[in-house]
Amino acid sequence: MTTSTGGERRTGSETRAEILRVALRLFTEKGFEATSTRDISSALGMTKSSLYYHFKNKEEIVASLMEERRHELDDFVGWLAAQPAAPDLLERAALRWVEGATPERLQAMRLAHANQPMMRRLVESGSDVRSSFDRVIDLVVTEGAGQEERLLARMVFDTIGAALLAALGTDAEDHAVIAAARHASAALARATAERRAAPA
């Protein structure tokens, strides 16, 4: 068992993972720009320079953090693309996405929320989480859908994000966040389906 407060012995290959763990916490709590490389290294009991042995620069740390979570979404897109069209596809898919949430995904979302401007920069420079989400929406929305319908579909999928937002500053635990999100996804998806069946 190693701690992040320094002093413990580390085997070489664990160091990178520990840097990521500490950086994730600090970037989420204080923000990317407000967290210096010194903050990270001293929390680990090492010097700034050692960080640069494991990562090319500061941005690569956060990029690595996000890439870990990237595959989950791609896998989900693969599954979704293989599903036959059906009226309840939106609800089924959203629930699958929400219920598949792991603690790691929640933490990554907290990181992204706490650092929106830097995530935008990261997207512009290559790594792309959001365009994969565009695909999800395309697959789940009726053809020729308008701005508002697409927005609502996004909300059905991102109830975890919404729940995390609502939980900010409270002591709500992960399981409560996920339970609330599942509830919200189901309610929103059903309301959307009813609206399709009987449009105004």
Next chain:
Amino acid sequence: MTTSTGGERRTGSETRAEILRVALRLFTEKGFEATSTRDISSALGMTKSSLYYHFKNKEEIVASLMEERRHELDDFVGWLAAQPAAPDLLERAALRWVEGATPERLQAMRLAHANQPMMRRLVESGSDVRSSFDRVIDLVVTEGAGQEERLLARMVFDTIGAALLAALGTDAEDHAVIAAARHASAALARATAERRAAPA
């Protein structure tokens, strides 16, 4: 008509408002820490020093930005406290809150979302938007409600936040965001009411 790109003459009393307008845009786009006082001043066609005539420091600019929006929430709490208890109070109150959204409020929320860590610091140092929201939830939730019920009530009220999150990186306009939020609030509130009537 004055522009933010500099060169135009300004009367003295307008300067403060213009600084706020430009800072709001930059803090939202690039983030508080990534926006230097030089960025703000040069966007206005003045020097950094002039900024410090109008504001004590950088943080006071963003504090001033948030305080502008503060009264809206307090007014709402006043209205809500005067309402008699009723089964549909949650839905009515949430819809009132969502439909009363102004473009200024949306922008302030975008600012807050884009700068979560600095907003937390700001809360810790006095100004308090979130504790007012606690009062809203207290007034709208059944007595002795658990973590999850409170979280869901928060989500019913913060569908604008959720819609803004879903709209990130898209070209969705304010009216579409509000329309989606209204729809979501109604659906979530109704589902919550049904659940109360027939608990699992």
Next chain:
DNA sequence: GTCTATAGGTTGATAGAC
């Protein structure tokens, strides 16, 4: 792999002239 030392630059903020 981790260290010391340091380069090279930006930042928020102040003093004081006009």
Next chain:
DNA sequence: GTCTATCAACCTATAGAC
């Protein structure tokens, strides 16, 4: 009210010894 000039503090990142 706005300017010029300046500062100390801090930052990311690299070079090179061990």
